[in-house]
Amino acid sequence: MEEIKKCIKLASSILKTEAGVMDTSGSIIASTNPESEGQSDSASRAVMLSEDQFSSTSDKSYMKITINDQVRYIAYLNGTDANSRVNLSLLGEWIKTVVKEHGTDAEKELFIKSVLLENELVGEIPIKARDFKINCNEPRLVIVVRTSEEDGANTLDILQSIYGETSNAAVFAMDEATSIIVLNVAELVSSDGDRNAFVDETSQAILDSLNNEGITAYIGVGSFVPVFQQIAKSYRDSMLALRVGKIFEKNCYISKYNQLGIGRLIYQLPSTLCRMFIDEVFPNEAYRSLDEDTLATIDCFFENNLNGSETSRELFVHRNTLVYRLDKVKKNTGLDLRSFDDAVLFKMASMVRTYLQYLETSKDNMIR
Amino acid sequence: MASLSFQHVYKKYDGGVVAVSDFNLEVADKEFVILVGPSGCGKSTTLRMLAGLEDISEGEIYIEDRLINDVLPKDRDIAMVFQNYALYPHMTVRDNMAFSLKLKKMPKDEINRRVSEAAKILEIEHLLERKPKALSGGQRQRVALGRAIVRDPKVFLMDEPLSNLDAKLRVQMRVEITKLHHRLKTTFVYVTHDQTEAMTMGTRIVVMKDGFIQQVDSPTELYDNPINTFVAGFIGMPPMNFINATINVDGSDVYVTFENVTVKLPDRYAVEEVMERDGQEVIFGVRPEAITDEATYVTEHPETAFAADVDVVEMLGAETYLYVTVNGALPLTCRVDPTTSQSTVGQVVDLAIDTNRIHLFDKDTEQSIIS
Ligand SMILES: Nc1ncnc2c1ncn2[C@@H]1O[C@H](COP(=O)(O)OP(=O)(O)O)[C@@H](O)[C@H]1O
Ligand SMILES: [Mg+2]
Numbered sequence: 001m002e003e004i005k006k007c008i009k010l011a012s013s014i015l016k017t018e019a020g021v022m023d024t025s026g027s028i029i030a031s032t033n034p035e036s037e038g039q040s041d042s043a044s045r046a047v048m049l050s051e052d053q054f055s056s057t058s059d060k061s062y063m064k065i066t067i068n069d070q071v072r073y074i075a076y077l078n079g080t081d082a083n084s085r086v087n088l089s090l091l092g093e094w095i096k097t098v099v100k101e102h103g104t105d106a107e108k109e110l111f112i113k114s115v116l117l118e119n120e121l122v123g124e125i126p127i128k129a130r131d132f133k134i135n136c137n138e139p140r141l142v143i144v145v146r147t148s149e150e151d152g153a154n155t156l157d158i159l160q161s162i163y164g165e166t167s168n169a170a171v172f173a174m175d176e177a178t179s180i181i182v183l184n185v186a187e188l189v190s191s192d193g194d195r196n197a198f199v200d201e202t203s204q205a206i207l208d209s210l211n212n213e214g215i216t217a218y219i220g221v222g223s224f225v226p227v228f229q230q231i232a233k234s235y236r237d238s239m240l241a242l243r244v245g246k247i248f249e250k251n252c253y254i255s256k257y258n259q260l261g262i263g264r265l266i267y268q269l270p271s272t273l274c275r276m277f278i279d280e281v282f283p284n285e286a287y288r289s290l291d292e293d294t295l296a297t298i299d300c301f302f303e304n305n306l307n308g309s310e311t312s313r314e315l316f317v318h319r320n321t322l323v324y325r326l327d328k329v330k331k332n333t334g335l336d337l338r339s340f341d342d343a344v345l346f347k348m349a350s351m352v353r354t355y356l357q358y359l360e361t362s363k364d365n366m367i368r
Numbered sequence: 369m370a371s372l373s374f375q376h377v378y379k380k381y382d383g384g385v386v387a388v389s390d391f392n393l394e395v396a397d398k399e400f401v402i403l404v405g406p407s408g409c410g411k412s413t414t415l416r417m418l419a420g421l422e423d424i425s426e427g428e429i430y431i432e433d434r435l436i437n438d439v440l441p442k443d444r445d446i447a448m449v450f451q452n453y454a455l456y457p458h459m460t461v462r463d464n465m466a467f468s469l470k471l472k473k474m475p476k477d478e479i480n481r482r483v484s485e486a487a488k489i490l491e492i493e494h495l496l497e498r499k500p501k502a503l504s505g506g507q508r509q510r511v512a513l514g515r516a517i518v519r520d521p522k523v524f525l526m527d528e529p530l531s532n533l534d535a536k537l538r539v540q541m542r543v544e545i546t547k548l549h550h551r552l553k554t555t556f557v558y559v560t561h562d563q564t565e566a567m568t569m570g571t572r573i574v575v576m577k578d579g580f581i582q583q584v585d586s587p588t589e590l591y592d593n594p595i596n597t598f599v600a601g602f603i604g605m606p607p608m609n610f611i612n613a614t615i616n617v618d619g620s621d622v623y624v625t626f627e628n629v630t631v632k633l634p635d636r637y638a639v640e641e642v643m644e645r646d647g648q649e650v651i652f653g654v655r656p657e658a659i660t661d662e663a664t665y666v667t668e669h670p671e672t673a674f675a676a677d678v679d680v681v682e683m684l685g686a687e688t689y690l691y692v693t694v695n696g697a698l699p700l701t702c703r704v705d706p707t708t709s710q711s712t713v714g715q716v717v718d719l720a721i722d723t724n725r726i727h728l729f730d731k732d733t734e735q736s737i738i739s
Contacts, residue, residue: 158471161470162456162467163458166458168458188457188458198457200454201452201456202456202457203454204454205456207454208448208450208515209467211419211448211450212447212448212468212516213468214419214420214440214441214442214444215421215441216422250381300407314406314407314561316577
């Protein structure tokens with residue numbers, strides 16, 4: 001409908017007489033004269049009954065627009081002379097092309113969406129895909145981009161300009177805040193070894209473009225799947241990556257499904273099990289006795305592979321201060337983070353704890 | 369072209385983290401300013417507020433004279449370059465560079481003109497039709513810079529742009545970015561956690577810690593006149609030695625004493641701020657290069673000389689580090705001249721301090737006692 005309106009609007013700057021499009025019941029959906037829109041043309045019945053593509057009344061010419069052997073719209077134009085007839089047939093053909101094109105684009109998008117959401121029968125996917133000229137036997141990757149709702153439309157625009165000119169990608173919105181990119185990576189990734197580099201590069205480039213347009217975005221990268229039929233899996237993985245990434249890291253703008261680390265395991269654990277584990281590692285809520293500074297110190301100590309001098313350098317505290325803080329952790333929790341086993345236990349437990357906190361806070365607003 | 373002004377800016381994240389506190393800074397048009405500090409000190413947050421990617425919790429930010437708190441990010445005329453220089457693998461270099469302009473629906477001629485100009489500045493004209501895959505690491509970096517340049521922004525923001533590069537490329541790109549700043553004559557705000565990078569690139573450096581600005585100064589000022597122990601220790605490698613010492617005043621002479629060593633301070637320390645601390649403890653700061661083992665200097669400066677045990681000698685070619693212990697208790701690092709140094713491990717060595725280059729800090733506030 002929008003696309004027809006656009007055509008007529010363009011036509012109004014070219015044509016000198018009124019012209020427009022009505023549906024098969026005669027209701028005018030677009031006209032160069034805005035006042036006609038919404039009105040009904042009683043001649044439509046006769047036009048529909050006529051066998052000819054073209055017909056006319058005393059002052060108007062009509063042309064039936066047929067798509068897939070079915071009359072879908074009627075174009076009309078004021079005037080009945082030969083010139084009017086030529087103008088009308090040009091207008092009619094133009095609208096036909098636009099409607100057709102738009103129809104397939106929209107249908108294709110709908111089809112891919114429904115594959116993503118697992119609403120298609122796996123066996124039927126290749127058959128339908130052929131209609132849309134989708135090559136099923138090439139590997140795919142789904143990337144999900146989450147923004148605020150206000151930025152959603154802009155984000156979609158930007159992503160469409162990034163991938164619009166390639167036939168190797170489909171870009172569309174899942175909801176106001178979520179855009180999806182389904183990439184055919186057959187030509188982009190030639191070996192398994194390239195995969196990580198490709199993912200890193202692509203996701204960062206997307207984030208850069210969005211940030212540079214002033215949009216704060218979170219990106220989830222799914223898994224590579226070998227055929228189109230499996231894009232639903234890649235999509236699920238991308239959503240999981242997004243969720244897991246956000247739980248375990250505060251300002252993590254890009255999460256990749258194949259780089260989730262321990263978060264992947266913890267995310268699967270039932271909460272009762274998590275609680276038991278926490279009670280075991282931190283009896284009497286020993287964790288609570290650790291202040292912000294100490295927790296930040298521990299994070300940094302882990303990031304530096306339990307290397308004390310690196311840690312004190314990065315945090316810019318004296319070596320003795322670090323030792324003091326680690327001793328305090330040992331005293332309060334019984335875990336000596338300088339020992340590998342204790343460090344692993346602490347790391348796991350603090351991640352499990354983060355996960356439990358996430359469960360608590362998201363209980364009310366259950367995000368999928 | 370634009371000046372920047374931060375006035376009492378705060379960032380408080382949900383959950384209570386105060387990432388930036390009372391941030392005040394004036395940046396002149398065309399200036400190259402560096403924010404430096406340990407990880408987590410609020411550098412990225414500050415940059416993201418300027419770019420409009422994070423809300424400003426409190427305070428005001430101006431670009432030129434325009435209050436930008438409520439200006440849409442895309443209208444702020446800013447270009448950002450991030451940690452990873454990323455390019456679209458499926459686009460040519462030209463398309464990668466032109467992308468943001470196409471988004472703006474800029475006329476083709478203008479896009480071409482800007483891309484050519486940027487390519488010329490970056491000396492990548494011959495690469496325009498290639499895909500990123502066919503580029504070397506250094507070439508990619510330039511293309512990524514090109515993407516920012518074509519936008520012709522009022523301000524460039526760079527957040528640790530070199531941190532993922534190997535050491536050699538990093539040094540090369542530092543020079544590259546400095547040159548770029550000279551050519552473009554635009555305001556740059558550059559973030560790094562690496563003090564060496566800050567010191568080699570910056571004309572003015574903002575040292576941050578825990579969300580607070582510690583000191584804003586030129587590299588030499590930061591090095592020579594750090595206002596507190598944090599800045600003193602953060603800037604310079606190896607870091608400054610901090611020694612717990614006691615002030616002793618004898619008539620108009622001022623001494624500091626630590627372990628079994630007494631060092632006479634130059635006359636400029638005979639001022640009230642120091643004299644009134646007679647008998648009190650201070651932090652005595654000495655940079656490694658202010659301690660020497662050169663025999664003639666030591667004999668000529670008996671009033672600052674002392675003996676120490678040499679634990680480790682690290683020879684780096686252009687300089688040698690001595691790790692020594694004074695009185696069996698106080699470890700010190702010295703940077704000495706390898707052409708004259710004779711010190712060997714296990715030896716007791718005579719050292720002297722160049723007292724024109726020492727620092728005194730209050731033991732409690734950690735602030736410099738005289739400026
Ligand atoms: N989205 C966020 N939510 C909550 N806290 C955050 C977020 N982003 C950063 N922080 C916290 O704010 C502080 C400053 O972070 P940041 O500006 O990234 O520091 P820097 O860039 O100097 O390393 C850190 O304590 C960090 O954990
Ligand atoms: Mg940062």
